[in-house]
Amino acid sequence: AQSVTQPDIHITVSEGASLELRCNYSYGATPYLFWYVQSPGQGLQLLLKYFSGDTLVQGIKGFEAEFKRSQSSFNLRKPSVHWSDAAEYFCAVAPFSGNTGKLIFGQGTTLQVKP
Amino acid sequence: DTGVSQDPRHKITKRGQNVTFRCDPISEHNRLYWYRQTLGQGPEFLTYFQNEAQLEKSRLLSDRFSAERPKGSFSTLEIQRTEQGDSAMYLCASSPTSAPQETQYFGPGTRLLVL
Numbered sequence: 396a397q398s399v400t401q402p403d404i405h406i407t408v409s410e411g412a413s414l415e416l417r418c419n420y421s422y423g424a425t426p427y428l429f430w431y432v433q434s435p436g437q438g439l440q441l442l443l444k445y446f447s448g449d450t451l452v453q454g455i456k457g458f459e460a461e462f463k464r465s466q467s468s469f470n471l472r473k474p475s476v477h478w479s480d481a482a483e484y485f486c487a488v489a490p491f492s493g494n495t496g497k498l499i500f501g502q503g504t505t506l507q508v509k510p
Numbered sequence: 511d512t513g514v515s516q517d518p519r520h521k522i523t524k525r526g527q528n529v530t531f532r533c534d535p536i537s538e539h540n541r542l543y544w545y546r547q548t549l550g551q552g553p554e555f556l557t558y559f560q561n562e563a564q565l566e567k568s569r570l571l572s573d574r575f576s577a578e579r580p581k582g583s584f585s586t587l588e589i590q591r592t593e594q595g596d597s598a599m600y601l602c603a604s605s606p607t608s609a610p611q612e613t614q615y616f617g618p619g620t621r622l623l624v625l
Contacts, residue, residue, distance in 0.1 A: 436618065
């Protein structure tokens with residue numbers, strides 16, 4: 396079955412420090428990959444997505460993610476975290492086949508930023 | 511473009527009552543998705559529409575749940591005979607096309623509490 400794993404449920408980093416959020420997926424072929432962010436009281440907002448081409452993708456708010464086929468991973472990174480980045484982050488996949496577009500989400504990583 | 515809107519934002523009901531949620535997608539988006547998110551988990555797919563046609567329903571969607579999208583515009587999700595296990599955030603998303611790599615735009619969600 397297709398699945399997405401975010402190994403870190405909760406991460407705390409200091410403001411200005413670098414950040415890496417891990418995401419691994421289980422799927423027979425390379426799916427479409429997404430990172431969404433959810434702030435309290437807000438809907439999910441797309442940070443970036445990958446479906447082909449360059450394996451390093453740039454997103455909004457200074458985020459980037461790297462697709463590594465050999466590791467079935469799509470980790471999210473940011474070189475310098477701001478206090479406003481505190482939120483919940485979700486990795487998601489859309490299976491390549493079936494054309495449903497439905498997203499399968501990981502359980503999320505809560506990011507806390509220390510001043 | 512006013513984004514995806516959902517109504518109500520919060521709903522408290524007693525077990526056994528029926529509830530209905532509404533989602534207004536971004537204008538001219540022909541795909542509409544419903545997801546459910548419980549505390550500490552990522553969103554889980556419930557169902558989706560291509561225009562007015564409901565094309566897939568998750569096994570999570572018991573026979574107490576029904577969704578409609580008349581005329582391919584807004585959508586409603588009804589839960590009959592609510593149970594405490596139905597307490598969750600119900601998220602709606604829309605996308606402009608059926609392509610699986612297409613960005614899904616999420617609404618703020620309807621938080622349901624069943625007492």
